[in-house]
Amino acid sequence: xxxxxxxxxxxxxxxxxxxxxxxxxxxxxxxxxxxxxxxxxxxxxxxxxxxxxxxxxxxxxxxxxxxxxxxxxxxxxxxxxxxxxxxxxxxxxxxxxxxxxxxxxxxxxxxxxx
Amino acid sequence: xxxxxxxxxxxxxxxxxxxxxxxxxxxxxxxxxxxxxxxxxxxxxxxxxxxxxxxxxxxxxxxxxxxxxxxxxxxxxxxxxxxxxxxxxxxxxxxxxxxxxxxxxxxxxxxxxx
Numbered sequence: 519x520x521x522x523x524x525x526x527x528x529x530x531x532x533x534x535x536x537x538x539x540x541x542x543x544x545x546x547x548x549x550x551x552x553x554x555x556x557x558x559x560x561x562x563x564x565x566x567x568x569x570x571x572x573x574x575x576x577x578x579x580x581x582x583x584x585x586x587x588x589x590x591x592x593x594x595x596x597x598x599x600x601x602x603x604x605x606x607x608x609x610x611x612x613x614x615x616x617x618x619x620x621x622x623x624x625x626x627x628x629x630x631x632x
Numbered sequence: 633x634x635x636x637x638x639x640x641x642x643x644x645x646x647x648x649x650x651x652x653x654x655x656x657x658x659x660x661x662x663x664x665x666x667x668x669x670x671x672x673x674x675x676x677x678x679x680x681x682x683x684x685x686x687x688x689x690x691x692x693x694x695x696x697x698x699x700x701x702x703x704x705x706x707x708x709x710x711x712x713x714x715x716x717x718x719x720x721x722x723x724x725x726x727x728x729x730x731x732x733x734x735x736x737x738x739x740x741x742x743x744x745x746x
Contacts, residue, residue, distance in 0.1 A: 553734055561720055562634065563737035609675065619688065620665070620724075620735050622675040 520545045522612050524623035531600055532631050538596045539626050541610030545591075547571075549615035552586065552593045557607040557625070566608075569593065600630045635659040638723050638738035645713065646746055653708040653741045655723030662728040664706040665735065666698060669720040681706060682728050713745045 521544040531537050543552065554566040567579065569586045576585050585594045597604050610623040636657045645651050655664065666678040680688035681700040695717075697709040706723055720742050724735040 555734075555737075561722075561740040561742070563722065563724075564634075565734040565736070568734055619677060619680065620726075621677070624674040 520547075520550075520612050520614055520619070520621045522610050522621050522623035524610055524626050526626045527624070528627040528629070530629045530631065533602060534599050536596060536598050537600050537604070537628055537630075538594055539608050539610070539628070541593045541595065541623055543591050543593065543610070543612045545612060545614055547614040547616060551613050551615075553611040553613070553620075554584070554593075554595045555609045555611060555622075557609065559606070563609065567595070597628075600628075602630050602632055604628060605630045634736040634738065636723060636725055636736050636738040638721075638741050640741060641739065642742045642744075644744045644746060645710070647713060647715070649713075650709070650711040652710065653721055653723075653743075655706040655708075655725075655738055657704055657723075657725040657736070659725060659736060660727075661725035661736070662703045663726050664700060664703075665724040665726075666706070666708055667722040667724065669722060669740070671719075675722070678708075710743075713743075715745050718743055718745045 523542045550571045552569045555563045557563050574586050581598045583596045607625045607627045609625045611620050613620045639654045662683050664681045668676045668678055677690050678692045679698045684700050695712050699707040720740045722740045723738045726735040727733050
C-alpha cells in the first residue's frame with residue numbers, strides 16, 4: 519500500500535527566509551509520480567510540481583526547488599525567499615502507475631510573517 | 633481557475649436532509665474523484681470514477697452515494713448525515729490512464745451538518 523508522511527505539521531517563518539518541507543513516501547511500485555500541491559485559504563488544491571520515479575535530477579522553478587532522493591524515499595520541497603502569499607497548507611502526494619489513486623500526506627501549514 | 637467547478641461552495645444541512653454536491657469539469661478528463669478533508673485528518677479518497685464507472689470505493693458509508701452520469705459531471709448525494717461528516721469535500725479530475733499527470737481540483741464544498 520502507498521503511504522505519504524509529512525512530519526512537519528506547521529512551519530512559521532519571517533518573509534524572505536527559505537522554507538523546506540519534508541515528505542517521505544512508501545510504495546512497492548517501481549514506477550510512480552510524486553507531486554506537491556498548495557492549498558490556500560480559498561480551499562482549492564493548486565498543483566505546483568511533479569517528479570517521476572526514474573528522474574532524480576533536482577530542479578529549480580522560480581522560487582521553488584525540490585530534492586528527490588529515491589534511496590531515502592524522500593521528496594522535499596523548498597520555497598526560497600518566502601513571501602506572505604506563500605502562506606498556505608502544502609501537500610505531498612504519490613500516484614503509482616498501476617492505479618488512479620492519488621495519496622496525500624497530512625499536509626504542512628506554512629505561515630509567512632511580514 | 634483549474635477548470636473544475638464545484639457547487640455549492642457552502643452547505644449547511646440537518647441530519648435528516650437530503651442534498652447533493654455537484655462537480656463539473658471542462659478539461660476533457662475521464663477520471664473523477666471525491667476527496668474528504670476533515671480538520672484533523674489528511675485528505676481521504678472517497679470514490680474514483682474512470683470512464684464513468686466506479687473503480688474505487690474506500691469503505692465510505694452508504695449515506696454518501698456518488699453518481700457519474702457522464703465524464704464531465706460528478707455528484708455526491710448525501711442523506712441522513714452525521715455531524716462528523718462535516719468537512720471540506722473536494723472534487724478532482726485527471727486524464728484516464730496517465731499517472732504522470734496531476735489531478736485538477738475544484739475549490740471544494742464546505743459542508744456543515746447540524
